Amino acid sequence: xxxxxxxxxxMLWQKQRVSPKRDDVIGIGRYLSKEEKVKPKxxxxxxxITLADLKTFISTEGLVTIKPYNLLAGAGGSSTMPSNYNxxxxxxxxxxxxxYVLNLPLASSLxxxxxxxITDGSLDLGAQDKILLTAAVGxxxxxxxxxxLSKRYEGVSIWSDGTEWIxxxxxxx
Numbered sequence: 063x064x065x066x067x068x069x070x071x072x073m074l075w076q077k078q079r080v081s082p083k084r085d086d087v088i089g090i091g092r093y094l095s096k097e098e099k100v101k102p103k104x105x106x107x108x109x110x111i112t113l114a115d116l117k118t119f120i121s122t123e124g125l126v127t128i129k130p131y132n133l134l135a136g137a138g139g140s141s142t143m144p145s146n147y148n149x150x151x152x153x154x155x156x157x158x159x160x161x162y163v164l165n166l167p168l169a170s171s172l173x174x175x176x177x178x179x180i181t182d183g184s185l186d187l188g189a190q191d192k193i194l195l196t197a198a199v200g201x202x203x204x205x206x207x208x209x210x211l212s213k214r215y216e217g218v219s220i221w222s223d224g225t226e227w228i229x230x231x232x233x234x235x
Contacts, residue, residue, distance in 0.1 A: 084114035096173060096224070135162035135193055143179075145172055150179045152193055152211070159190040166220075166227060168198045173224035180217035195220075203227040 091108045098104035131147040137160025143150060145167050152164070164179070185191045193211040195203060195218070203209045209218060209229065219231040 082113050084112065086113050087111065088113060088116065133164070135164070136160075137162065137191070139163070140165065143167060143177070148175070148177055150177065152179065152181045154181075154184040154186070154191050156184065156186075159186060161192040161194050163194045163196050165196050166198060166201070166203070169201045169222040169226050170224055172222045174222065176219060176221045176230070178217060178219045179211065181211055181214060183214045185212070185214045185216075197227060201226055204229045 087110050089108060089110050091106045093099055094105045094107060098106070130149040130151040131144055133141065133150055133152045134155055135152050136155035137158040140163035142165040150164070152162075154162075166177075179193075179195065181193060185193075191212065195209040195211070197203045197207055203220065204227070209220070211218065213234050215233075217233045218229055220227045221230050222228075
């Protein structure tokens with residue numbers, strides 16, 4: 063048995079609690095594809111990194127950024143949602159009334175991802191300002207081409223099943 067496994071087994075046996083240190087290592091594994099999860103002998107890529115390198119590993123491996131992406135929207139504008147964020151916080155620029163289009167990436171490019179999109183208190187009362195979430199060509203959002211946010215502090219949680227976006231929760235005041 064390796065020293066690493068012996069150390070873990072020893073801590074479990076002794077029920078020790080230790081504070082992690084920057085030079086401690088952690089093993090990370092990832093299935094090569096979603097289909098591998100159900101195979102009797104799945105192919106998994108593994109890597110051992112130090113805790114100090116964990117942040118860099120997450121950034122370079124294309125995993126999700128934990129902090130929100132702050133989007134300033136305005137009437138007649140549009141953008142494509144960045145694919146490395148799970149939370150999009152939308153503020154309205156206050157320079158007019160209308161619709162801002164936020165284009166979602168292909169659901170197949172972000173399989174099994176949950177994205178939350180929220181508005182802050184800057185949207186105009188009375189639903190004159192709208193954020194229109196638009197699915198990529200060939201995709202849908204709950205079977206439709208788009209989903210609308212038009213209230214202050216409104217939000218939606220959408221999930222990609224690999225072929226379409228599914229609304230799993232919607233909040234409105």
